[in-house]
Each structure stands twice: as C-alpha cells, then as structure tokens.
Amino acid sequence: MDNTYFDIDAIFAENQKLACTFLTDVPGLGYLDGGKERDIKKGTKMQLPYWLALPLLYAEHLEFTLPQPFGSRVRNALNADARSVRLASLVGVGNYWYAHGRNVVDILDETQGKPMADVLKDTFKGRLMDLMDQAQHFAGAGTGIGVAHSGTGDAGQEFREGLDQTERELFALAQESARRTKAWFESSDRTTS
Template identity: 40%
Template sequence: MSYYDIDAILTDAQKLPCTFEVDVPGLGYLESSSSSPDIKAGTRLQLPVWLAEMLAVSQRLGTLTNVITLDIPSALSPRVQNALKADPRTVELRSLATHFYGLGQRVLGLFEEDELCEVLINSYKLRAAEIADLAHNPQGAISGEAGAFLRGLEEEERQLFRVAHDSSKAIKQYMGVREGKK
C-alpha cells in the first residue's frame, strides 16, 4: 500500500491490546485513567497498530527485554475465528473492525498464526463469492438476509462489491448496445 493510502492509515490506527513489560517514564498520558506520569510494568493498554508494532520490536538498551508484548485483538480472537470457520457469511466483519482484513494482515506480520491465516483466507474466498453473486444480482441484494450481509461488509469487501457491481452494469450495457446494433 502507498504512504498516502487512506485505508492503510485507517488500518494502522486500529487498536491492539498490549502489556508493558517494563516501566516507561513519561508516557503515563497514554493511560487515560492514570494520573501517574509513568507507565508501570504489567499495565495493559490498547495502542494503535503503528505504535504497538514499533514498541513490540524495540528492546530496552543493553537488555533483551521487550518493551511490550502484544495480544491478538478481539476482532481476531478464537471466538471470532470459530464463527468464521462455521459460516463466514454470518459474521458482521464491519462491527469487528472496519478494515478487518488489513488488521489481519498486520497481525499476521507480527504473530506466527498459521490457523488464523487459513481462517482469513477461507473466509475471504467464501465471502468474495457471495459478494460477487450479490453484485451481479442487485435485486436479490435488497432482501433481508442479503441486505444484512452487505451491511456487515468491511471496507475492502465494500470496494470489491462496488467494482463487481459496476463491471456487471458495464457488461449489461455493452451487451445491450451490441444487441441493439444487430
């Protein structure tokens, strides 16, 4: 993704749960409920992906102790993974994270989670097929179940729907023009 890509910026702004392993002076303002100027070891916070990633890979000078440890975000928790394994079309990804697959990609860059990778790939394939079907059949997309599915699409899926719908319209228009010339 490009430096100026708004979707990349919004993905980086999503929160990751982390635990501080060391005392960090002067960053107490990150913990809104604390009046202390410092963050104490053991403090759990939700930090933006870009900051959590930088702190997770950095180490204290002179030691091999990491500054923070990262946890899997709730949007990618085992509970969500199980729901996606059962039927990915029933999960409202937008309510979990507006840039769900972008968050998954960033998390997979930080964790070695083969099962999570498989779940995300399979979910995307099944949901993309459903999205393509609804994009080519816009009348069916308005009904209750399909409408609920479309409202739950995360941002990348919404872009996929728009492209598939626009291409379907363009093909129908092209075919109508060709048939009209015969």
C-alpha cells in the same frame, strides 16, 4: 505490495487498536493512557494503535494479546459459515478486518500466525461468491447469474451490511462494471451516428 507507503487504507488499518501490556516502566508517557499519571508503570494495560505498538513490541517494551475480532469465538463462527459473520461490526472505525488481521499475522509467531492467516484467507474465499452475486444483483443485472437471487432478502441484506472495507471496494468494482456492461447492452448503435 510495494509502494504501499501512500496507501490510505493501509494507514487507516494501522490505526486499529491492540490490547497491550507494558513490560517495562516508561517515564513521561502517561498521557498515552489519558493523562492521569505521569509515568507508565510496568504491567500497565493499554490500548495502543498498531503503528505505535509495532516499534515498542520489537523493542520488547510490551506484549499484546490476540485481538478479540480474531479470537476463538469469531473463528468458530467463521468455520461454521463464513458468510453469516458480520465482519463490519468486529473491528472499529473503518472496518479493516482483513488488513488489520494481516497486520496482526505479521507480528505473531509462526505457530499462531499460520492458522490465523488461514482463517483470513478462507474467510475471504468463502465470502467471495456471495459478494460477486450480490454486486451483480445490485447492478440491476437481472439477466445472467440466475443464482444471484439466492442472496437477496434478509440474509442478503445482513451480508451486505457486514462487509469489511476491502469487500466493499470489491463490491463497488463488480457492481460498477456490471452496470456499465448492462448499460452498453441496452444502448443502441443506430442512434449514435
């Protein structure tokens, strides 16, 4: 977790918006909401990026509501079958569902944060197997992993399209290493020297 200052994904993930409500009047910052008013009144609701909401939250200028991608509807769907939820369409640009979720856990209090952290973790673990099967299948590795075929077809396609950014990176890693290993198996040493 150290040296994350330069991590581009972490920066992108902090750009996700939070629904916030101002608890105090803020003069002169009306442009944050599109510039109609000069000042922000107490009680104004606004979508703020995480990085901006963070210091304001701790200065107790605003409060936030739990983002809908982590709300009870999504949680129920995840409990039913983590693999059938399209994480990609839950959060906005960049698909940082896990990273954004993790950021939100950090600003929730213990009673709310713990269950949400568990949701994130269980979802990731629940999807991991299918992720690896799909990646190896798409390396053209029709060899081992006989179960890989179970995930193809429409359900597999749905699953792949719904991958979160973190999962996409994992997919690419697994696919690439399976592809390289397969290429090595199919090469011959006879011609190399």
